[in-house]
Amino acid sequence: MFTIPEFPALQEAVSRATEAEIVQALHSERPGLAGLAALLSPAAEPHLGAMAKRSGAITSQRFGRTIQVYAPVYLSSFCANRCAYCGFSADNIMERRVLTFAEAEREAMILHQRGFNHLLLVSGEAPAKVGVDYLEEIALRLRDRFAALSIEVQPLATEEYARLFRAGITSVAVYQETYDREMYKQVHLGGPKADFDYRLESPSRVAAAGMREVGIGALLGLSDWRAEGLALGLHLAWLRKQYWRTGLTVSFPRMRPAQGEFKPLQPVSERNLSQMIFALRMFDPDVGLYLSTREEARYRDGMIGLGPTRYSAGSCTAPGGYGQEDAGGEQFEVGDSRSLAEVSSAIQKKGFDPVRKDWDAVFQIRGDGQQAA
Amino acid sequence: MLTIAGRKFRSRLFGGTGKFSSPEVMKAALEASGCEMVTVALRRIDLNNPADDIMRVLDRDRYLFLPNTSGARDANEAMRLARLARASGGGEWLKLEVTPDPRTLLPDPIETLKATEILVKEGFKVLPYMNADPILALRLQDVGAVAVMPLGSPIGTNQGVLTRFQIEIIISQAQVPVIVDAGLGAPSHVAEAMEMGADAVLVNTAIAVAGDPVRMARAFAMAVEAGRIAYESGLGAVSKDAAPSSPEDGLGFLR
Ligand code: SF4
Numbered sequence: 365m366f367t368i369p370e371f372p373a374l375q376e377a378v379s380r381a382t383e384a385e386i387v388q389a390l391h392s393e394r395p396g397l398a399g400l401a402a403l404l405s406p407a408a409e410p411h412l413g414a415m416a417k418r419s420g421a422i423t424s425q426r427f428g429r430t431i432q433v434y435a436p437v438y439l440s441s442f443c444a445n446r447c448a449y450c451g452f453s454a455d456n457i458m459e460r461r462v463l464t465f466a467e468a469e470r471e472a473m474i475l476h477q478r479g480f481n482h483l484l485l486v487s488g489e490a491p492a493k494v495g496v497d498y499l500e501e502i503a504l505r506l507r508d509r510f511a512a513l514s515i516e517v518q519p520l521a522t523e524e525y526a527r528l529f530r531a532g533i534t535s536v537a538v539y540q541e542t543y544d545r546e547m548y549k550q551v552h553l554g555g556p557k558a559d560f561d562y563r564l565e566s567p568s569r570v571a572a573a574g575m576r577e578v579g580i581g582a583l584l585g586l587s588d589w590r591a592e593g594l595a596l597g598l599h600l601a602w603l604r605k606q607y608w609r610t611g612l613t614v615s616f617p618r619m620r621p622a623q624g625e626f627k628p629l630q631p632v633s634e635r636n637l638s639q640m641i642f643a644l645r646m647f648d649p650d651v652g653l654y655l656s657t658r659e660e661a662r663y664r665d666g667m668i669g670l671g672p673t674r675y676s677a678g679s680c681t682a683p684g685g686y687g688q689e690d691a692g693g694e695q696f697e698v699g700d701s702r703s704l705a706e707v708s709s710a711i712q713k714k715g716f717d718p719v720r721k722d723w724d725a726v727f728q729i730r731g732d733g734q735q736a737a
Numbered sequence: 738m739l740t741i742a743g744r745k746f747r748s749r750l751f752g753g754t755g756k757f758s759s760p761e762v763m764k765a766a767l768e769a770s771g772c773e774m775v776t777v778a779l780r781r782i783d784l785n786n787p788a789d790d791i792m793r794v795l796d797r798d799r800y801l802f803l804p805n806t807s808g809a810r811d812a813n814e815a816m817r818l819a820r821l822a823r824a825s826g827g828g829e830w831l832k833l834e835v836t837p838d839p840r841t842l843l844p845d846p847i848e849t850l851k852a853t854e855i856l857v858k859e860g861f862k863v864l865p866y867m868n869a870d871p872i873l874a875l876r877l878q879d880v881g882a883v884a885v886m887p888l889g890s891p892i893g894t895n896q897g898v899l900t901r902f903q904i905e906i907i908i909s910q911a912q913v914p915v916i917v918d919a920g921l922g923a924p925s926h927v928a929e930a931m932e933m934g935a936d937a938v939l940v941n942t943a944i945a946v947a948g949d950p951v952r953m954a955r956a957f958a959m960a961v962e963a964g965r966i967a968y969e970s971g972l973g974a975v976s977k978d979a980a981p982s983s984p985e986d987g988l989g990f991l992r
Contacts, residue, residue, distance in 0.1 A: 425894075429757060429945065430755075430756060576839075608838050608840070611839040650839070717759050717790075721780070723780050723808065726821050727809065727818070
């Protein structure tokens with residue numbers, strides 16, 4: 365079982381780096397956890413330029429001059445949890461909706477026509493409305509038309525993940541939100557999500573179920589981002605050891621304005637975010653790194669080639685929002701509202717290839733030649 | 738001329754299509770490399786879509802199209818992908834890659850052997866990507882692989898021919914062509930592999946991510962040629978002792 369050290373101990377580790385340790389980490393092939401702590405430290409800030417350079421070089425080497433593009437489909441705005449920072453929190457009065465199968469299919473096909481081949485299916489955490497049966501049905505309906513389907517929904521049991529894998533889901537993201545147990549308690553006011561440990565073990569269950577890829581992340585703005593970065597490194601390293609067949613990714617959701625007017629408790633600047641991305645890239649050269657449309661176009665364009673390997677584009681965070689412009693009820697406001705074509709052309713301008721297909725549903729079908737289900 | 742499964746190749750450099758900054762750069766680099774065989778990841782292309790970015794720029798008359806099964810974690814997945822590719826016009830040539838560890842992308846020897854055996858029986862011309870294990874190379878040859886593709890070092894690492902002593906054994910024993918694949922990061926690395934007697938090399942990352950991929954492709958092509966000519970001309974033996982230029986020096990006492 366993965367256990368996370370107490371947060372103050374992580375904070376202590378990222379605060380005491382010496383100049384020599386930082387320089388060593390910068391020049392090391394495998395900086396390790398001590399190196400990661402050094403690169404996340406305040407003392408490493410003056411080295412941001414050198415970190416960007418190393419991070420970019422490693423990323424090119426491992427991923428080539430390519431960036432994968434994808435789009436999210438929001439399936440439902442119902443949620444059983446009361447997370448202080450989220451627009452979907454059960455505490456917020458808003459019109460809620462869950463897409464019917466036909467509506468979900470329609471949303472997906474709009475994205476298909478816009479050129480998307482990789483989809484991320486997202487929902488609030490309401491197992492009664494969006495349970496594993498619902499997700500399975502959607503996967504079965506979409507699997508033959510998309511190269512890859514990922515989900516970001518409530519944590520599930522291992523057997524449920526395995527079922528979704530057979531139905532065509534390739535990867536699962538479960539963000540811990542914060543690895544700071546105290547802060548976790550403070551912002552998760554009610555609902556099943558309040559169980560820190562069950563959530564912490566979710567990525568292991570995803571991997572144990574045979575999923576191709578598992579995504580982890582911390583919501584930036586809740587607690588000390590430097591210590592969150594070190595926690596992410598620990599989590600990655602542990603998952604790599606336990607589940608060597610599973611691909612790993614990290615996302616960096618920075619808090620966005622949302623209904624409920626929650627203000628970030630510990631603001632994270634673009635410089636901070638960049639430092640975190642570069643440090644994790646140097647720590648794990650092979651991890652896939654996401655940069656979503658939460659960030660502004662200017663920043664996203666600037667980061668092309670420096671570390672992130674996956675960009676979302678043309679995103680709408682309201683269920684039904686692609687087919688219906690004024691659907692309302694978004695989870696948060698996006699910072700980059702450009703279309704796939706616009707984001708792709710920005711990627712190309714930087715000398716990178718926006719890759720729309722880097723998977724094939726055929727990998728997913730179990731058994732010899734026969735389709736499952 | 739190099740012959741693989743009855744097909745002749747003038748160039749001993751094989752190219753890849755991944756990691757390029759654009760399909761156009763890929764096309765120009767492949768042209769500059771002079772290669773006649775290119776490998777394409779089946780997971781990256783849409784075989785049924787002629788407008789697919791990669792398929793659009795690849796001239797199938799000019800290059801032998803070598804689909805690869807990158808992403809497959811076991812024999813079943815690789816075989817499924819191979820059959821699907823053939824059914825949609827991908828041809829029967831196949832670079833078999835079975836790499837269960839998404840981080841190192843090292844090939845699984847057991848699953849690779851299993852899949853090779855079955856796919857050969859189904860009529861595929863299988864070129865398996867493999868670790869540089871001499872016995873495995875023989876086993877793959879025995880079950881009908883048309884060439885073997887041992888790695889020089891882990892893919893994308895640019896570390897060169899770290900598996901040199903095993904590759905030397907493979908070359909000395911193999912009856913099928915030996916194509917050194919993966920880890921070749923500089924023209925000097927491919928020259929080394931060719932000097933050792935490799936029949937061909939496959940280079941992708943080092944060309945795709947170079948500052949100028951087109952000129953780098955040219956550099957690799959020249960190095961392959963130089964290495965091959967050196968091999969064919971017979972390289973001098975390596976010795977730790979200085980060789981006297983007059984071999985009789987110091988032997989004046991002999992009658
Ligand atoms: S963060 Fe997730 S679980 Fe929490 S309220 Fe929002 S949608 Fe629900």
